[in-house]
Amino acid sequence: MPQDDNIAALEITGFPIDDDCVGSKWKVENEDQLARLIAIVIMGQAAQAAHIIDELLPAAPAFTTDALKQEAVIKFTVQEVAQTPRKGYPRIQRDGLIFEIISWIAAKQVSGDKCFLKDPHTSSTSQGLDGIMIELNEDGSEILKSTIFEDKCTDNPRDTFTQKVIPGFLDRHGNTRNAELIAAAATLIQLSGVSNVQAMSMVRKVIDNSSRQYRAGFALTQDFNTEEAQKALFKGYDKIKDINQEQRIGASLIVDGKLRDWFDALSTKIIAYIEQLDVEQD
DSSP states (O other): OOOOSOOOSEEEEEEEOSSSOEEEEEEESOHHHHHHHHHHHHTTOHHHHHHHHHHTOOOOOSOOOHHHHHHHHHHTSBOOSOOSSOOOBOHHHHHHHHHHHHHHHHHHHHOOTTEEEOOOOSSTTOOSOOEEEEEEOTTSSSEEEEEEEEEEOOSOHHHHIIIIIHHHHHHHHTTSSHHHHHHHHHHHHHTTTOOHHHHHHHGGGGGOGGGEEEEEEEEEEGGGOSHHHHHHHTTTGGGSOSOOGGGEEEEEEEESSOHHHHHHHHHHHHHHHHHHOOOOOO
16 A cells, blocks of 8 residues: 655644634545554554654554454444444444544644643444543643544534534533543643642643633535535534633544545555554564
């Protein structure tokens, strides 16, 4: 699988959507690199993927085994009816998992040295926080801001935004689900090298709404690649009160063709990459 010269998987563009929120538009710039990064994350090597993104390197796993390859292929194979042994996952679950990883890649591409991201899930059946990013100040002594991600790959993005994403963000904004945030943030802060005690002192800032961002991410077709469509999709973001425009982010992965067909094609490319990986012999 030859790679393009451009090592960045995604082209990311920021823009204002309306007075209430800003946009982040993602376009696939290098599909081979994207497919490889997704495969690497699914094989449990998000740290390797992060290094590749940071250093703009051609994507390759740190190591590979036959068992890892077999497990990964199942994650990208569609199986609508459950059976034993498992051969795959329902298409909706598979596509949601892929999109969550793409969302993580997008965040990683634009994050700085003082930003720390929660690793994406490696299974489509995983529950809990989609994503969180913590940004520390220059000397690493305090949290500047935290960003909470909600990632959705759905055929009904507007309904999902109003009925699932906004209610979920309102729960977070009302600080009714703090324990999960605190635990995730403390783990991320410790990656900076601070002590457990210092991490717990710093983590209080994660429940401060004034330093929090919300990012709603959707996989979308070209129908949503207009100013009017973006405004219509993210209308109502101002239900999250007492924060400014920059703290509400509407993110969009814009794909060509039909949404599920695009994920089918990407999955085929990911599987082909996994299957050709060489396994190191002991």
